[in-house]
Amino acid sequence: MELTGILDPGAIRVLSSVSSKKRLFQAIADAAHVRYGLDPATTVEALLDREGLGPTGVGHGVALPHARLPDLERVVGIFVLLEKPIDFGAVDRQPVDVAFALFAPEEAGVEHLKALALVSRTLRSASLCAKLRANPDPATLYAILLEAHPSQAA
Secondary structure (H helix, E strand, O other): OOHHHOOOHHHEEEEOOOOOHHHHHHHHHHHHHHHHOOOHHHHHHHHHHHHHHOOOEEEOOEEOOEEEEOOOOOOEEEEEEEEEEEOOOOOOOOOEEEEEEEEEEOOOOHHHHHHHHHHHHHHOOHHHHHHHHOOOOHHHHHHHHHHHHHHHHO
16 A cells, blocks of 8 residues: 555645644545545544544644545545644643544455554654654645655555
């Protein structure tokens, strides 16, 4: 699985005015609607339902919200950089400013897990996250993510 199969340049957002997890999920859902045609209300509900099972804030300012959705043909993602970190209920209690949301078809099994592992592995790098945080331009963020992937996937 390649990052380019999950994320494209039109799925990158830099947000300045998000103040809560729910508002972040709404912004992600809006971006997923524009980019992939997903229903925003269904998307927010699915993200909130999944979050209810346990926090998707994985630590070090990174969150990996994810959900399974009807009418999806493949795993897709939305990357968000927040200009101001928000409380996310992360496992290390640190505020989140980097979020990579993944959406999978309801029947996706191993592909969903492979995508989560790929994104988690990619964003585990402190130096990569520092580069992302220092470059609030969507095109640059996309390039940084793709550049990081080959060395991280080996």
